[in-house]
Amino acid sequence: MMKQYFFRVILVGMIVLSSCSDDELFESESKQLFCLPEKAYVLAEQERSAILIMNAENRQIVWSWDPVSARIPYAYLGWFVNPSEVKPVFNNHYILMTASGGAVALIRLRDHKVMFYAQAGTNPHSAEILPDGNIVVANSTGHELCTFVTDTVNIPGRVANRLRLGNAHNAVWDKERKLLYATATVKDANGENVTALFGFSYNEDSKNPKLIGQKRLYTFEKDNGGHDLYPVYGEANQLWLTTEQHVWKYDVITNSPSLMYDEKSVKSISNSSDGVIMLKPTQEWWAEGLIDDQCQPLFQLQGARIYKGRWMTNNTFSYPEVHEFRLMNE
Numbered sequence: 001m002m003k004q005y006f007f008r009v010i011l012v013g014m015i016v017l018s019s020c021s022d023d024e025l026f027e028s029e030s031k032q033l034f035c036l037p038e039k040a041y042v043l044a045e046q047e048r049s050a051i052l053i054m055n056a057e058n059r060q061i062v063w064s065w066d067p068v069s070a071r072i073p074y075a076y077l078g079w080f081v082n083p084s085e086v087k088p089v090f091n092n093h094y095i096l097m098t099a100s101g102g103a104v105a106l107i108r109l110r111d112h113k114v115m116f117y118a119q120a121g122t123n124p125h126s127a128e129i130l131p132d133g134n135i136v137v138a139n140s141t142g143h144e145l146c147t148f149v150t151d152t153v154n155i156p157g158r159v160a161n162r163l164r165l166g167n168a169h170n171a172v173w174d175k176e177r178k179l180l181y182a183t184a185t186v187k188d189a190n191g192e193n194v195t196a197l198f199g200f201s202y203n204e205d206s207k208n209p210k211l212i213g214q215k216r217l218y219t220f221e222k223d224n225g226g227h228d229l230y231p232v233y234g235e236a237n238q239l240w241l242t243t244e245q246h247v248w249k250y251d252v253i254t255n256s257p258s259l260m261y262d263e264k265s266v267k268s269i270s271n272s273s274d275g276v277i278m279l280k281p282t283q284e285w286w287a288e289g290l291i292d293d294q295c296q297p298l299f300q301l302q303g304a305r306i307y308k309g310r311w312m313t314n315n316t317f318s319y320p321e322v323h324e325f326r327l328m329n330e
Contacts, residue, residue, distance in 0.1 A: 036053070036063075036092060036109070037055040039272070039274055039311075041054045041277065041290065041310065041311060042310050042312055043086065043290075043306050043309045044083035044085065044308040044309070045301075045304050045307075046081075046305040046307050047304055049066055049080050049081055051064065051065040051083060051086055051097055053312065063109065066080075067103075070114050072114070072117070076103075076117075076156065078102075079101045080099045080101055081101035082099055082307070083098070083307065084098050084308065085124070085308060086308055086309075086310055087126075087310065087315075088312045088314075088315070089129050089315070090129075091314055092109070092312050094106055094115070096127050096135070098120065098124035098126060098127050102119045102123075103118070103119065103120065104117065104120040104148070105118075106135070106150065114155075115152050116150050116151070116157060117156055117157070118148055118155070118156045118159070119156060121137070121139040121142040121162075123140045123141035124138065124139050124140070124142075125138050125139070125168070125169040126138045126170045126228075127171065128171040128180065129173065129318070130147070130173060130209060131178075131204070133206075134149055134150050134209040135147070135148045135150055136148075136209075136211065138168035138169055138170055138171045138182060139168055142168075143164060143165060143168060144162045144164055145163045145165050145171065145182060145200075146161070146162050146163075149207060149209060160209050163214070165184045165198070166186065168182055168183075169183060169227050169229075170230075172229050172230065172239060172318060174318065175319065177252065179200065180199070180200040180201075180211060181198070181200075181217075181229060182200070182229070183226030183229060184196055184198060188219070193225075194222070195219075195223050195225065196216050196218065196220070196226075197217045197218045197220075197241070199213075199214075200212065200213060200215075201213035218250070218255050220248075220257070222245070223245045224243060225244035225245075225265075227242045227244075227266070228242040228266065228267060228269055229241050230310070231316075232271060232317075233273070233315075234272075237251055237253045238250065240269045240270070242266040242267070242269055244265055245264055246259055246260075246261065246263070247260050247263050247269060248260060261293065263280060266279065266280050267279045268307075268309055268310060270309075270311045270313070271311065272311040272313045274311075275292055276293040277298065277309055277311060278291050278292070279307065279308055279309050280295070285307065286307050287306055288302060289304075290309045
């Protein structure tokens with residue numbers, strides 16, 4: 001019988017990204033060393049179905065990935081149409097992405113290698129790493145959360161379990177409370193659509209990952225279309241949440257929101273010590289650049305269709321202190 005190999009997470013001390021060290025020198029496809037800038041954005045660029053990293057100081061693109069250059073088999077290229085999520089994970093050494101064509105993928109920065117990819121379903125909008133390295137994906141049109149075993153040898157991967165969740169657009173793991181947060185569209189007492197935040201436990205079965213114990217935590221009585229959910233950098237226990245009407249901060253201890261910005265249809269939001277960045281569409285669902293918290297443009301990539309943009313920062317809310325992956329014999 002053929003032996004299987006899986007991704008396993010090795011827990012070590014946290015690496016803080018400040019200046020270029022040996023851990024931050026990545027070898028590009030052209031065999032030149034790539035140094036991740038101290039301040040950088042990662043972008044989901046739909047015009048070329050690409051993932052881009054931009055130096056936030058000089059606005060230069062310093063890293064890019066696309067499925068053709070990555071030699072994704074032709075039969076699967078359609079999965080990667082319209083990237084819809086870009087999350088820096090594992091100390092900024094990997095990007096977790098989804099695409100509206102159905103893909104979820106984990107990409108290693110240093111060599112552009114696709115460590116794992118799969119067809120997640122109908123119109124995935126976000127994904128998250130579970131504590132054992134497995135992956136959960138939010139399918140908006142498919143109205144479900146899907147879990148995957150992150151097998152880095154037998155790819156494409158396959159869905160392990162599905163959980164129904166209306167208009168699922170996001171997923172964030174809370175390592176302290178051992179909960180996965182995700183929003184859904186529900187009906188209020190008048191039959192109107194509103195956004196509710198749910199919490200889920202994880203069965204911690206690495207071979208059969210499943211979300212369990214669904215619990216509604218909060219209902220946004222006048223807001224609909226929950227979209228981006230993301231940890232607030234530098235503020236413990238706080239999540240960003242965008243809806244069709246507003247941008248909120250949500251306190252996971254008190255289960256209460258605070259209205260932050262009266263901005264409609266923000267597709268993504270994140271912050272660092274250098275401020276807040278948002279993607280607010282200027283045409284249909286995309287824009288050529290990001291804006292700050294005063295709605296001032298930060299840059300413009302002419303002809304681009306950017307759907308989400310995030311700071312490249314260490315996410316201590318969701319992930320353990322992870323240095324590297326190993327392929328281990330199961």
